[in-house]
Each structure stands twice: as C-alpha cells, then as structure tokens.
Amino acid sequence: MSLRYYIFLKDVLLLALTAFGGPQAHIAMMFKLLVEKRRYLTDQELIELNALCQILPGPTSTQTITAIGFRIGGPNLAYLTLLVWITPAATIMALAGFVISYLQENNISLHFLRIILPMAVGFVAYAAWKISVKVVNTKVAIGLMVVSAVLSYFFRSPWVYPLLLVAGGAVTALRFKQHPRELDKRLHIQWANFLLYVGVFVLAAALGGATSSLPVRLFENFYRNGSMVFGGGQVLVPLMYTEFVQFKGYLTGEEFLSGYAIAQALPGPTFSFTSFVGNLAMREYGVAGQFLGSFVATVGIFLPGTFLIFFVIRFWDQLKKYRVVRASLEGISAVSSGMVVAAAIMLYHPIDNTLLNFGIVVATFGLLMFTRIPAPVLILTGLLLGFVL
Template identity: 40%
Template sequence: MMLLRHIPFLKAVFLYSFTAFGGPQGHMGMMIKTFVQKRKDVTEDELVEYNSFCQMLPGPSSTQTVMLIALKRGGIPLALVTLLVWVSPAAVLMGLFSFIIHYYHIGYGPGRVLPMHLFSYVQPMSVGFVFYAATRMMQTTIKHVATATIMVCSLVATLFINSPWVFPVLLLLSGIISNFSNRRIPDPLQKPKRINWMHLGAFAGIFIVAGVLSELARTEDWAHGRIFNIFENFYRFGAIVFGGGQALLLMMTYQFVSRHGARVLTAGQMLTGYGIVQAMPGPVFSVCSYVGGLAMSQYGGMWQLIGCVVATVAVFLPSTLLLFFLFPVYENLKHHVVIFRALEGINAAIVGIVWASGIFLFRTIAFDASLSFEWSNLIVVIITFCLLYYSKIPPPFIVLGWLLLGWSLH
C-alpha cells in the first residue's frame, strides 16, 4: 500500500524509460527536465551529486542515478520497483530482438538490413540532450576558476585518453585538487545513516557461489549448464565494468565471441545487438538481454527466454547491491571536510566528461560515408538543444517528433 502513493513517480519513470535515448550523458538531460524541473523530486545539485557518486561505481550509472532518486523518495522498496520499471521496456525489446535475429536471421549487411530509418535523427537528438545536460550542470557546478580549470582538463583528457580507467582516475585527481582550498566547511551531520552490511555480504556471497556453480557446470558437463555460466559471466560484468556500454561490449565480445574454445555468438550477432541498442531507449546494459537470449538459443525458445531474464538480472544485481551498501557510507563520509571539499572537484570533472561525451558523439555523426559534413545532424542538435533550453515542451514529445520526422522522410 505504501507504494501506491508513488504511482505518479513510477508513471514518470515508465514514460522516461521509453524516451531516454543517448546513453548515460543523454539521460542526464532528460532527468533534469523530468525529475528536477517538472516533478521536483530532487534538486539539480542533488542530481549532479548522485550522478557523480554513481560514476565512481561499476555498472550502469544512469540506472543507479534513477534508483537514488527513488531511494530518496521511498527507500529501498521504491528503488527496486523503479529499477524494474526502468529496465523492463528496453530489456523486453532487446530480448525480442534476440528471437528475431535467431529465427529470421536478419541483421546489418547486404540483404540483411533492419528497417532503422525510424531512428535517423535519434543520434543527433541525443547529442542535443547531452549538450543541454552539460550546460545546466555547468551553471550549477562551475563557480570559480579552479572548477572551470578542472572541467576543461577533464574534457581534454576524456577526448584524448582512450581508456575506461580515465573516469575513476579523473574523479580521484579532481577530488584531491579541490582539497587544496580550505574555505568550504560542511554542515554537521545530524544523524548518521545506517549501513546495512548484509548488502555487501550478499554481493560477495553471490559472486563466490556463482563462480563455483559455473565451474561445476563446465567441468561436470551439466545439461543446460550454460545458464550457470551466463549468470556468472554477467554478474561479473556488472561487478567490475567501468566506462559504460563500450567497456561492456569489449568484455562480452571476449567472453562470447573471441575467447578460445568458448565461442557462443558470432561477431556479426554481437555487433548487430550493439547497433540495435544504440537506437533503443533506456539503459545500454539492456543489450545483455539480447546476448543472454542468443547464448541459450540452441536449447529452444523457453531456454532462450530464460537466458534473456538471467543475463538481465545478473548484470544489474551487483551494482544494485553495491549501491545500497555504499550510498549510506558515502552520505556519512561526505560530511567529513576532506570528502566534502573533494565533491566540488569531482562534480566539475563530471561536467567536463559530459561535455567530452557530447563532442565525441557528435564527431561520430558529423560526416557521412563520403566524408562530407552532415549539416542536417548539426541542425538537429541545435534545434533539440534550443527546444530543451528555451521551451517548456516535455522531452517525450521532442523525442516523438524526431522519430516521426525520420519515419516520414525516408
């Protein structure tokens, strides 16, 4: 019954899950519009802080940020329901594509092209959302020369250092640098947050049990034992992956495509799934539903469906357990002066990373196959940004407009 009063919030999350394109940075723009400006579930400062904290954790940062908004409103029960509402649409769509790819053998390439013209303007639209998020975050976070310098350095480092480890390193260095100022004093902590060690125990226990069962399934050649391998693989991915969908793709490609003696998917199947998820709303990690389904497809439709579910649950579970354990720890620690001062530099670094993400994404769509500049994409980016910044049009209608335009013009 307690959850009933949160139905309007869950409706907003559900609608958001169908219109959130562009990965974590693109999602931030829509979060600001939906949960800060329209619904006022959190302040803009709180949202930036949540996003900064989630960037320091493994797993899907946008999913964790949405869960923290829910955690503030209704505690762990609402956070878990919000996770289900946010993940389900994308996971169902990607799982469905695993059946389509398997049974109808369609994908990218000559004679095997998916009808993706509906999403023609999704990528430049997403870049507009990213630039909008960066602009709003900069207005609330960058307050003096030191934070502006951190932002610019983080932007440059993200653009030119091609490694997922650049993110945690930048956040650490930015936190250290901002501690050289002694002007900011945190408010006293009124009541320490309770830390539930059970979440950390569950995280470690599942990791160990999953590894043991996976190895037994392999060595003992259990019937349908691959499902245990899939759970262990995706749980491990969710526990250690930094750098978002790109880093996840590398891990999955090694595990299921290129690993010696363990090839489960073809490179074409993996790339097709990753291409499709770029055009899907919701978390990029929903591609795991597609990969898990295809990995179990040889055992029949029911096992393929189980593969979709198991892979999705496994990849989101570890980051959820870590979030519930570490966020109260963080809430207590941030009232210590060192952590409090570090947050200013960390938030400034996040703004630089968001700007860099927008520039990188635009660079990938700026030129067509003949290396001619795509002015239409630039126009879409500018229009999207202006609609978000200067108008009160809800983001879902902006997304729907570009989808309809892509469908009508091709």
C-alpha cells in the first residue's frame, strides 16, 4: 500500500473521531479536510458524489467517504475506508449498551450532553451554508433549493428525499443542450455488486421468516431498514423506534432515547446507533450475545448501501459524460442543499427553544465560519461546559 493511501486512511480515522453532527456536518468536514487541505478531489466532485449517495438508500456520509476511497485507490482502499470510518462509533455504541442499564439503575443523568446537541445543529447549519454557496449559482437552483427545503421540512416520509432529488435533476436536465457534447460515452455496467445486494436481501428475508434465531432475524431487520431508508440517520431513528421499541419491545423508550442522546454526542456515522439497539436486543444472551447483536446490527445496516455504492461508482464517471446526466447534477445538488437547510431546522426542534440553546447554535456557526478552531476542540469544549455547568 502506498504512502498516499496510509495518509488517506489516517485522514478517514481523524474524521471518524471528530466528525460530529450527522451526515450534513460530515460533508462540511470532508470539504475542509479532503478537498481544501488534501485535495484528494475537487469541491464539485465531492458535491456530485454526495448527491449521488443521497439518491441511493443507506448511510449517505458512509457511502460518500467509501466512494472517495474507491476513486483514490480502488475497491481494496474503499473497503478499508469503510472499516476505519464505522469501527470507532460502532464500538463505542456497543459499549454504551453495556453501561446504559447501570446509568438507569443508579439514576445518573445524561444532562451533560445538553451543550453538544445545539452545537450539532450549528454544525449542520454551517454545512447548509457551505454547500449552498458552492452549488446554488442560478435562479433555477435557488428556486429548487427553497422548494426542496420547504417540502422536505413539511413532508418527512423517507420516500420524499429520493423523489425530490429525482425531480430536481429532471428540472435542470431539460437544459442539457447548454452542455457540450462528449465523445466515448459507452457505458460498461458491472452487475456483481447489485446482484449481491439483491441476493442477500432475498436470503435474509427467507432465513428471517424461516428461523427463530434472534441474530438472524436482527440481521434481516437491519438489512431491510438499510435497504429502504433515504435521507440518513435522522430518518432511520424514528423507524427503529417504531419497530424495535413499540412493536417488538427489544428495549424501552427510555433506553432508546438515552442511547440516541449518546449517539448524538459521538463522531462518525449516525447509523452506528444500530450497534446500541442490536446490543440491547440480545442482552438476554449474555455478554457474547450482546456483542453478537451489535455486530449483526452494524453489518446489516451498512451492507446494503455498501453494495449499492460499489455498484454505481464503477460507471459513475462514464454516466456523467451524458449531457442529460451532467445537466441534472445542478438540480440534484440544489435540492440536496435545500435538504440540509431543512435538516438544520428539524434537528433544532427536539432541543429546548431557549435563548441559551439558540445562542450556542449561532456561536458554533460563527466559530466554524470565521475561525480556524478545529471541530474536535469545539466539541470537547462543549462537553466540558456540559459537565461544569
């Protein structure tokens, strides 16, 4: 492995340990580290990859950083990128499954996280500004961004996200004649990863229905959710609450919300919360069972999106040569930026609307925009203030 690949994986690990605030904030940090500092790719390439990943089901920021790894070093580096990115947060959430009962039994409050939550909103707001400045350059794009923000705010079904992205792409695709023709547009599609995706889906469903094994059924549950969720971890959480708390009773509402609060204070992919849910779902099987629950939940939720991004990324550069596809990227990117604006507003709602919390959001946004203070320093400061105050 070349030195460049080691440096890239070290950068991925740094993001895994410091990228707070969900997929929108992750993209802002990717801009800072992977585009502006390291120049692994251009800002437009990152925007296009992120928009592509938002069209696909699964964890958006995980698919985006895996796709970047693929572009830099092929499938081997992409697999290593995926492992480095998801392991820290998934491990911490698995361990959190062990301690959450102790915290509840001893009435230990999670109130120390109260500063981190509005800070995360500030990170998302900064991501919304950062992306919008780069992609919203025409009146059509501005209109699409506004419409996308409004619709994704008021209609929160997971199917709204891909529909908006496709609609936005269709609007600007009509202007394809403004783009120059490109020769050599032959499309070579390798179907192996798509067939793997479908095959595992069918096999998991069949085994899940035929067996009483809880680990097998958990894998099927999470693989299905990972195959059908668009829009990132914020969309996944209410679906998991309905299925695993209200319907199946694997954990209590208080346990679920406590785990979610911990997940919000962690860097890395929001989908790592599934490691916590799988852990508690298997607590009757002892420590080994809990670790197994975390493992099958994590693999189940991340595998569908991994198969799909590995399928699409192989012919993405060829696909972009078509004028209609290139033209559609403007609309897709504008809609994507509108979704980030809506996400910033939606994520603020669960937080108490106090002057202090609003001030923390504004202060975080200002510090990210006007200073060079590293994100981990801001987060650690927020954690310390939560303990002290």
